[in-house]
Amino acid sequence: MKTQLERHENIILRQENDKLRAENGVMKDAMANPVCNSCGGPAIPGQISFEEHQLRIENARLKDELNRICTLANKFLGRPISSLASPISLPNSTSGLELGVGRNGIGSLSAGGSGLPMGLNLGDGVSSSSPMMPLIKSSTGMLGNEMPYERSMYIDLAMAAMDELVKMAQADSPLWIKTLDGGTEILNHEEYRAFSCIGTKPSNFVTEGTRDTCMHRWAEMFSCLVARASAIDMISSGMGGTRNGALQVMHAELQVLSPLVPVRPLKFLRFCKQHQEGVWAVVDVSIDINQEGSNTNAFLNCRRFPSGCIIQDMPNNCSKVTWIEHSEYDENTVHHLFWQLLRSGMGFGAQRWLATLQRQCECLAFLISSTNSIEDHTGLGTNGKKSMLKLAQRMIDNFCAGVSASSVRKWDKLCVNNVSEDLRVMARKSVDDPGEPAGIVLSGSTSVWLPVSRHRLFDFLRDEQLRDQWDVLSKTHKMQLMLRIAKSQGGGNCVSLLRANVIDANENTMLMLQESWSDASGSLVVYAPVDPASMSAVMRGGDSAYVALLPSGFAILPGGPPGCGMVKTEGNGCDDGGCFLTVGFQILGSNYPAAKLDVQSINTVNTLVSHTIEKIKSALQVP
Structure with missing residues (x-):
């Protein structure tokens, strides 16, 4: 009995010993070829820093993410896109991980491409060799877990668009x-x-x-x-x-x-x-x-x-x-x-x-050239010219915002039964803006086609001597040119300061700031009444931001008669067959921002726009 028990115990110990030997062999093999359990890459215990180990894990995650993004980009772009051919190498420094995304640097999706016969020799097209485009860090942290898929898709889309443009x-x-x-x-x-x-x-x-x-x-x-x-x-x-x-x-x-x-x-x-x-x-x-x-x-x-x-x-x-x-x-x-x-x-x-x-x-080029002399009989200095040009640019910007109803200003569209659908009337409150009077600003604008040459209409509207034929403010007093800052060789591109010819010395002198320009795409004449004291400060180089003005004016676009089937344009953009005239007015509907507008104020804008168009037609003998 004792001998049998010892033999049985010996067999069990021998089996445990064999099991330990096998485990020992597996451990030796693992130590000889270490593998990271998270990323699957080689790892040497004791010789890899914690930061580098984390980078390897991040690298594996990014490769997996890139494969998914390429699959999505393939769906959106409609062409096959492969992921990076080789794994992303680790940087020498462990302070951060910079990921380069793209093929051939920041090249296009296609390795092909040809040089441009127009003189653009691009070598291999858009895929010219250039360093990889670094991705900057987002506001939430380093690119990595926080990097959204859309940003990588944007990169591929941008490169595809660049390829197509070239x-x-x-x-x-x-x-x-x-x-x-x-x-x-x-x-x-x-x-x-x-x-x-x-x-x-x-x-x-x-x-x-x-x-x-x-x-x-x-x-x-x-x-x-x-x-x-x-x-x-x-x-x-x-x-x-x-x-x-x-x-x-x-x-x-x-x-x-x-x-x-x-x-x-x-x-x-x-x-x-x-x-x-x-x-x-x-x-x-x-x-x-x-x-x-x-x-x-x-x-x-x-x-x-x-x-x-x-x-x-x-x-x-x-x-x-x-x-x-x-x-x-x-x-x-x-x-x-x-x-x-x-x-x-x-x-x-x-x-x-x-x-x-x-x-x-x-x-x-004209304004900065020392060889061009600007007629200035008032002794306007360089700072005064810059201040006037800046004020005129603000006037143009405000006029465009009122005509197009862009989100630069918060306009409320007004609908009145007796106002034409083609006339857009809007209102907004002006409270804390020193560049315009406080109150409720009304804007009215519309566009009509006129069988008049664009250049003839432009010359008519910008001429201060003919202003009384269409301008209500100039009906009683002729406008005289006080100052003109030319912006090109021709007289049409300029900023002018006009003054009403006052007969009675007790009357207040009204000043009008006006800018006009014309190019192949169209013409513009914009003006605004300005306070004489404020303009005096601007002409001495003062800050133009405190000059309150509400712009009005005209935009002229080339175009043939309605239904002609094409736009008749010549090399310089002129159109002898007719043009589109946009009329825009901004007036102060009320001096109190909290006031409610009545129908009379809206009718005033409607009448102002329609009567101005009729006066222009009459002056140019348009049926």
């Missing part, structure tokens, strides 16, 4: 068709559908695609085209202290100076890239461009396909600018009078952007 800018591209007059180019929609992978166009949208090229020295702001713009998110601020690789999410409102054309609100990406020395490109593209059913958002009545400009340095200290505008919009929101104008590109198209850019550049 290809569309090629001089001999079949994507563009010359118009009958040979002056402009319009998009070949059939070719574009085969060229680009875009979302399905909503049934109620029409397409507007234009391209234009010109020479410029530098770019300026487009105050009469862009009603409002703001940056929502900065995904990348660029590299090396430049804008190369800058990518941001923006919101903007584009406007045509007519109450019959609604403002175009856009949420888009802006991507800047330097393709080579002296060649830059800036592309904008709507964020929801590839999402099916994106038109369900009632706030957006249009979407912008890859649009923007390519800027190339020229040897004569100028820049060659090629501009492309491509968008789709709901035409039913636009008055039928302006359908052909928008389709031709004279509303939001490349022609208008370049015409505005060229005019601003010429103005800046």
